[in-house]
Amino acid sequence: MPETPASSSDATFLADFHRVATIGATDNNGVDRQAATPEDAQTRDWMRTWAQSHGFEVRVDAIGNMFACLEFVPNAPYVLIGSHLDSQPLGGRFDGAYGVIAALFAALRIKEDVAEAGPTPKYNLAVVNWFNEEGGRFAPSIMGSSVYAGLFDLEEMLAVRDLEGTSVAEALSAIGCAGTDTPPEAISYAEIHIEQGRILEREATDIGVVESSWYTQKLDIDVIGEQSHTGATAMADRHDALVSGAKVVLAVHDVTNEFAEEALVSSVGQHVVEPNSPIVVPRRVHMVADLRSSDPEIVRAAREILLRRIDDIARGHDITINVEDFDIREKRFFPEAGVELAEKAVANEGLTIRRLETMAGHDSVAMNARVPAVMMFVPSVDGVSHCEREFTTDEDMVRGVGVLTRVAGELVHGELAGERDGEVWVGRSVRTGEKAQR
Amino acid sequence: MPETPASSSDATFLADFHRVATIGATDNNGVDRQAATPEDAQTRDWMRTWAQSHGFEVRVDAIGNMFACLEFVPNAPYVLIGSHLDSQPLGGRFDGAYGVIAALFAALRIKEDVAEAGPTPKYNLAVVNWFNEEGGRFAPSIMGSSVYAGLFDLEEMLAVRDLEGTSVAEALSAIGCAGTDTPPEAISYAEIHIEQGRILEREATDIGVVESSWYTQKLDIDVIGEQSHTGATAMADRHDALVSGAKVVLAVHDVTNEFAEEALVSSVGQHVVEPNSPIVVPRRVHMVADLRSSDPEIVRAAREILLRRIDDIARGHDITINVEDFDIREKRFFPEAGVELAEKAVANEGLTIRRLETMAGHDSVAMNARVPAVMMFVPSVDGVSHCEREFTTDEDMVRGVGVLTRVAGELVHGELAGERDGEVWVGRSVRTGEKAQR
Numbered sequence: 089m090p091e092t093p094a095s096s097s098d099a100t101f102l103a104d105f106h107r108v109a110t111i112g113a114t115d116n117n118g119v120d121r122q123a124a125t126p127e128d129a130q131t132r133d134w135m136r137t138w139a140q141s142h143g144f145e146v147r148v149d150a151i152g153n154m155f156a157c158l159e160f161v162p163n164a165p166y167v168l169i170g171s172h173l174d175s176q177p178l179g180g181r182f183d184g185a186y187g188v189i190a191a192l193f194a195a196l197r198i199k200e201d202v203a204e205a206g207p208t209p210k211y212n213l214a215v216v217n218w219f220n221e222e223g224g225r226f227a228p229s230i231m232g233s234s235v236y237a238g239l240f241d242l243e244e245m246l247a248v249r250d251l252e253g254t255s256v257a258e259a260l261s262a263i264g265c266a267g268t269d270t271p272p273e274a275i276s277y278a279e280i281h282i283e284q285g286r287i288l289e290r291e292a293t294d295i296g297v298v299e300s301s302w303y304t305q306k307l308d309i310d311v312i313g314e315q316s317h318t319g320a321t322a323m324a325d326r327h328d329a330l331v332s333g334a335k336v337v338l339a340v341h342d343v344t345n346e347f348a349e350e351a352l353v354s355s356v357g358q359h360v361v362e363p364n365s366p367i368v369v370p371r372r373v374h375m376v377a378d379l380r381s382s383d384p385e386i387v388r389a390a391r392e393i394l395l396r397r398i399d400d401i402a403r404g405h406d407i408t409i410n411v412e413d414f415d416i417r418e419k420r421f422f423p424e425a426g427v428e429l430a431e432k433a434v435a436n437e438g439l440t441i442r443r444l445e446t447m448a449g450h451d452s453v454a455m456n457a458r459v460p461a462v463m464m465f466v467p468s469v470d471g472v473s474h475c476e477r478e479f480t481t482d483e484d485m486v487r488g489v490g491v492l493t494r495v496a497g498e499l500v501h502g503e504l505a506g507e508r509d510g511e512v513w514v515g516r517s518v519r520t521g522e523k524a525q526r
Numbered sequence: 527m528p529e530t531p532a533s534s535s536d537a538t539f540l541a542d543f544h545r546v547a548t549i550g551a552t553d554n555n556g557v558d559r560q561a562a563t564p565e566d567a568q569t570r571d572w573m574r575t576w577a578q579s580h581g582f583e584v585r586v587d588a589i590g591n592m593f594a595c596l597e598f599v600p601n602a603p604y605v606l607i608g609s610h611l612d613s614q615p616l617g618g619r620f621d622g623a624y625g626v627i628a629a630l631f632a633a634l635r636i637k638e639d640v641a642e643a644g645p646t647p648k649y650n651l652a653v654v655n656w657f658n659e660e661g662g663r664f665a666p667s668i669m670g671s672s673v674y675a676g677l678f679d680l681e682e683m684l685a686v687r688d689l690e691g692t693s694v695a696e697a698l699s700a701i702g703c704a705g706t707d708t709p710p711e712a713i714s715y716a717e718i719h720i721e722q723g724r725i726l727e728r729e730a731t732d733i734g735v736v737e738s739s740w741y742t743q744k745l746d747i748d749v750i751g752e753q754s755h756t757g758a759t760a761m762a763d764r765h766d767a768l769v770s771g772a773k774v775v776l777a778v779h780d781v782t783n784e785f786a787e788e789a790l791v792s793s794v795g796q797h798v799v800e801p802n803s804p805i806v807v808p809r810r811v812h813m814v815a816d817l818r819s820s821d822p823e824i825v826r827a828a829r830e831i832l833l834r835r836i837d838d839i840a841r842g843h844d845i846t847i848n849v850e851d852f853d854i855r856e857k858r859f860f861p862e863a864g865v866e867l868a869e870k871a872v873a874n875e876g877l878t879i880r881r882l883e884t885m886a887g888h889d890s891v892a893m894n895a896r897v898p899a900v901m902m903f904v905p906s907v908d909g910v911s912h913c914e915r916e917f918t919t920d921e922d923m924v925r926g927v928g929v930l931t932r933v934a935g936e937l938v939h940g941e942l943a944g945e946r947d948g949e950v951w952v953g954r955s956v957r958t959g960e961k962a963q964r
Contacts, residue, residue, distance in 0.1 A: 178801060222803075315616060315914075319816065321910070322791070330797060335776070341769045353761055357768075369912070370795060371616070447758050
């Protein structure tokens with residue numbers, strides 16, 4: 089690989105990364121750039137300006153995905169590389185944004201390489217910023233890439249509303265990002281992301297490559313009690329939805345103890361109390377529980393235990409608790425040829441690598457359902473993410489850009505494209521949006 | 527007492543009561559008329575129109591209390607009778623509104639009685655609609671009467687904000703009810719209200735008269751964990767504010783088991799989770815707990831037990847939980863002469879009465895700190911309140927209007943006025959807004 093010219097140098101990458109981190113910056117070094125907010129719009133504007141000034145053609149599709157395209161071969165399909173620029177509320181500045189900016193610089197290096205009379209690529213290349221990966225404002229998460237991959241219905245997603253009642257369609261229009269462009273057709277996909285765990289840090293390994301994603305599902309839990317006066321209602325006459333709800337929250341937490349340590353993770357992240365008045369016994373608690381495991385059978389068993397426990401709570405308090413399954417995402421395997429491609433690239437960079445699983449969902453998991461995908465991680469300090477103190481060192485970020493550049497370079501020259509229907513790719517189809525009334 | 531003329535007849539009272547119940551009506555026979563909302567404004571407009579058309583002079587003070595005044599004796603102080611027209615979210619149609627409309631009809635009967643050459647009253651008479659008794663939108667509750675009674679500071683209350691960030695001052699201006707009138711000076715106070723308990727119903731007694739109010743206090747509890755990714759954070763690395771918060775909710779509930787049955791009531795009514803995203807482990811839960819007992823020592827002992835338990839929860843989960851005391855309302859006794867006045871009036875109406883305590887706060891409890899007050903209850907079916915199925919029969923409502931008319935008639939002729947400094951009134955001063963950082 090030739091020496092990196094100034095326009096795509098590591099120093100320029102770092103300067104741009106840290107500049108983007110000032111958009112929607114929070115007091116404690118995080119960012120707050122939820123999907124289709126003014127802060128999200130600012131990062132999108134930054135990407136558009138950067139891409140156009142470096143000779144990329146920018147397209148925006150109907151769900152707000154942004155593609156910065158480089159056409160090497162007319163009418164050939166595209167290798168897509170990227171991640172997402174949106175964040176959680178009070179989120180970290182690395183999650184997603186690192187992957188998009190790393191991809192911009194990797195693509196620029198490949199463009200410069202090709203321009204310097206390198207071998208002509210077989211495929212074109214585009215950097216993508218997927219819309220609403222985080223799902224903090226609009227559920228489900230991983231929305232833009234799942235629509236692109238054909239896993240979610242476009243119209244259904246445009247109709248999703250946030251807690252204020254604003255739809256995705258309205259929010260995209262409000263920031264001028266309800267696109268009309270046809271997105272580039274993908275042939276393969278690569279993404280680099282922070283690990284959000286502590287395996288790489290603990291083992292002092294430079295890069296992780298993902299072999300498979302965890303099985304995940306959510307439970308929509310609606311606890312229906314009866315509203316009454318906190319001061320005038322005898323304890324025996326109350327049907328307090330929050331007391332029952334608290335027991336459900338603890339049941340969701342405690343079910344992890346039924347399995348091997350860290351074999352199952354669970355939590356309640358969304359939890360809304362009605363009417364939420366200091367002197368009214370709550371009538372309703374609506375919550376979303378999230379269950380994840382490498383082993384689908386563990387999630388299914390945990391779900392069964394929880395349903396029984398929730399039934400006991402409802403009977404014990406003479407209230408109604410409705411539970412619905414949704415957002416079920418099957419365990420998926422990434423193609424072995426992609427894992428080996430990452431291993432080779434890392435070796436050529438003189439770095440170390442290990443294989444691992446991802447507990448978190450990613451755009452690459454959705455894309456892997458459509459085209460062969462490669463998913464790589466750089467280390468996260470303390471393994472924390474979705475919070476302001478999320479951190480990855482400049483050195484690790486720069487290493488990741490080098491590895492992604494090598495992987496993307498192989499992909500545009502045809503690697504992995506044939507694996508799409510190969511037997512090594514054993515992923516099952518993703519089911520989602522499935523609801524089973526209990 | 528002469529036969530009731532048509533304009534103040536029981537049938538007219540019931541027709542007006544049920545008409546007001548259509549304002550802000552909900553699907554299940556309740557009302558939603560939180561303080562200073564458009565629905566609250568509509569009931570206030572109804573009262574203004576009714577009062578002016580029946581010859582009352584309407585005044586509105588700076589905290590939005592409405593007074594419908596009848597001047598019998600120039601420059602004499604006023605007997606105040608009334609309650610509140612605001613409701614809880616999805617509240618009942620009787621709580622508060624019954625007392626205001628009953629007072630309007632009682633005042634009209636007294637006015638008609640005086641006009642028919644009855645004895646000249648010693649004092650004037652005004653019907654009051656106290657602002658924001660419920661406190662569902664703006665805490666603390668019992669706001670308007672507490673400002674009038676000198677227990678809360680006017681400017682401090684005007685600056686209180688709802689969960690959307692709107693101040694009381696802004697909300698009052700928005701509905702055109704930021705008054706500038708000097709309120710009438712009170713000499714005594716009477717109120718009739720639904721019981722919100724089931725003692726009268728169980729004992730088949732027509733009227734309750736309140737001897738004392740329960741000791742109450744609130745705890746502001748702030749659980750500070752750390753935000754992280756629900757899918758990527760090992761269970762052992764989480765500091766989930768909602769899991770700890772759920773244990774606090776259960777501790778607040780379970781502390782009642784440490785005392786005799788129903789000697790203490792407790793609950794968490796307000797409970798907000800941040801950031802409230804389905805795939806983020808919560809960083810913060812902010813809640814308000816409400817503790818009430820007839821015996822102040824029981825509340826103090828329960829508070830001590832809770833503080834120790836909360837401390838254990840915080841240590842066990844390595845998170846921070848801040849607790850502040852606020853809205854402490856001392857146990858208060860109503861003047862014995864007022865209780866006896868109610869008993870006499872009930873006997874003269876040929877009805878039955880019993881003495882009881884009130885677990886709930888009322889405007890009369892605040893007013894009793896300023897002038898001698900009489901508080902009476904009519905039965906509540908099933909004892910439920912602050913909910914849509916709150917119910918009192920027409921017959922019981924009509925009986926209450928008769929009793930209130932007799933009591934108010936005695937008050938305007940000078941009864942109870944001398945008790946203000948009498949030794950039978952043994953109430954202690956109300957402390958409120960007191961905060962102790964823990």
